Amino acid sequence: MSQTRTNGSPTGSEGKVAMFNCHVCGHNAAKSELVSEVFNLAGRRVLVEQIPALVCAHCGEAIFSRETTEQIRRLLHGAGHPVKTVPMDVFALA
Ligand SMILES: [Zn+2]
Structure with a gap:
């Protein structure tokens, strides 16, 4: 009686963004950049x-x-x- 444990997580398949479709203009070409954005936090504006x-x-x-987006939310609402x-x-x- 041996129990098999699935303890290994499948190693990283963080997919690169293969498909991009701009929700504003529908264009499908994009480049990755670092940007700044102002967020509204219960009436307080914060810049990330x-x-x-x-x-x-x-x-x-x-x-x-x-x-x-999730990371930003954690950053702003968390620690x-x-x-x-x-x-x-x-x-x-x-
Ligand atoms: Zn666009």
């Missing part, structure tokens, strides 16, 4: 820098992977600490 994103080659829309505080100018068209 160095986010790995796919940037649409056509319209410049930055798309984050689900993993990255993340800002690396710095910067003043921000706000413009408005209305």
